[in-house]
Amino acid sequence: MDKNEKYSLLYKQIESLIADENDVVAVMANTAALIHDTFKFWWTGFYRVADGELLLGPFQGPVACMHIGYGKGVCGTAWRERHTVVVPDVEEFPGHIACSSASRSEIVVPVFQNDEIVAVLDIDSRELNTFDNVDAEWLEKIVKLIPDCLPAEKEIHLAAGCFWGAEKYLKLIEGVTFTEVGFANGNTENPTYKEVYTDQTGYAETVHLRYKPSVVSLRFLLEMYFKAIDPTSLNKQGEDEGTRYRTGIYFSNIADRTVIDEVIDAESKKYGLPLQVEVEPLRNFYPADEYHQDYLDKNPNGYCHLPVALFELARNAKMKNSRQ
Numbered sequence: 001m002d003k004n005e006k007y008s009l010l011y012k013q014i015e016s017l018i019a020d021e022n023d024v025v026a027v028m029a030n031t032a033a034l035i036h037d038t039f040k041f042w043w044t045g046f047y048r049v050a051d052g053e054l055l056l057g058p059f060q061g062p063v064a065c066m067h068i069g070y071g072k073g074v075c076g077t078a079w080r081e082r083h084t085v086v087v088p089d090v091e092e093f094p095g096h097i098a099c100s101s102a103s104r105s106e107i108v109v110p111v112f113q114n115d116e117i118v119a120v121l122d123i124d125s126r127e128l129n130t131f132d133n134v135d136a137e138w139l140e141k142i143v144k145l146i147p148d149c150l151p152a153e154k155e156i157h158l159a160a161g162c163f164w165g166a167e168k169y170l171k172l173i174e175g176v177t178f179t180e181v182g183f184a185n186g187n188t189e190n191p192t193y194k195e196v197y198t199d200q201t202g203y204a205e206t207v208h209l210r211y212k213p214s215v216v217s218l219r220f221l222l223e224m225y226f227k228a229i230d231p232t233s234l235n236k237q238g239e240d241e242g243t244r245y246r247t248g249i250y251f252s253n254i255a256d257r258t259v260i261d262e263v264i265d266a267e268s269k270k271y272g273l274p275l276q277v278e279v280e281p282l283r284n285f286y287p288a289d290e291y292h293q294d295y296l297d298k299n300p301n302g303y304c305h306l307p308v309a310l311f312e313l314a315r316n317a318k319m320k321n322s323r324q
């Protein structure tokens with residue numbers, strides 16, 4: 001039997017074995033066992049994304065390292081770069097993490113759910129050059145069988161000019177579960193609206209969002225965000241001018257960085273001009289007074305720099321089911 005035939009059979013076995021099973025650890029455990037047993041690999045297992053790192057999950061083979069950082073080793077690289085990494089010779093891979101000196105070649109396949117990486121499948125072989133595109137394609141297909149294990153909620157902070165209109169717009173998007181307006185990435189403690197208004201505090205008017213990644217991906221949210229800003233305009237959105245009205249994407253989860261960069265790249269190609277959207281880790285955020293929260297719901301005729309048509313767009317925008 002050639003490799004393709006073995007994988008084809010293996011796929012059917014996994015599919016029937018895990019049918020109707022929703023427990024992710026049980027499915028990962030038996031998936032690892034079946035792959036391992038079919039090919040007699042050296043190490044076959046999963047690392048799950050948990051608290052900003054990869055944490056050892058169900059596996060077959062010798063003891064392995066339990067935590068792997070973002071961008072570290074082959075596993076952390078596949079996570080950061082968001083694609084399968086094939087390593088013909090582990091000694092040639094800079095930063096390879098040697099859990100065992102017997103491992104000579106390796107493949108790491110990210111487990112995507114709704115555009116989010118929830119885990120990686122890592123396989124080690126005692127031989128050089130074990131893995132190629134055939135393995136990559138089949139393993140990418142196999143990991144789609146893993147049941148939903150997305151986090152219930154994620155968060156992002158978006159600065160899009162005056163936060164009154166920005167909050168109203170962003171909270172209409174399906175999958176957004178919570179919004180609050182406030183001030184992000186400035187240089188003073190507990191800034192008041194009046195202080196921020198002087199434009200001397202370094203703060204940006206910002207919307208803090210929580211969302212369900214099973215309903216809306218970060219990519220879709222950011223694409224919607226770009227529809228509500230002029231990303232080529234520095235410190236000015238509509239008639240509102242000043243550093244407090246700059247545009248910015250502030251992430252609290254480093255693993256969001258690659259998606260943010262991909263969206264920025266795609267948007268800058270549309271404009272053919274350098275974009276002025278700041279991308280930084282979230283350094284601080286202070287919610288604004290209650291007066292500013294849901295301002296346009298409380299004051300339907302209040303000032304808004306966004307055109308009404310945008311609210312209709314947000315209300316109707318539904319993410320296509322784009323599970324990869």
Ligand code: SME
Nearest residue numbers: 064073074075096097099
């Ligand atoms: N070699 C991996 C570490 C995990 S072990 O292979 C099980 C890496 O470089 O990420």
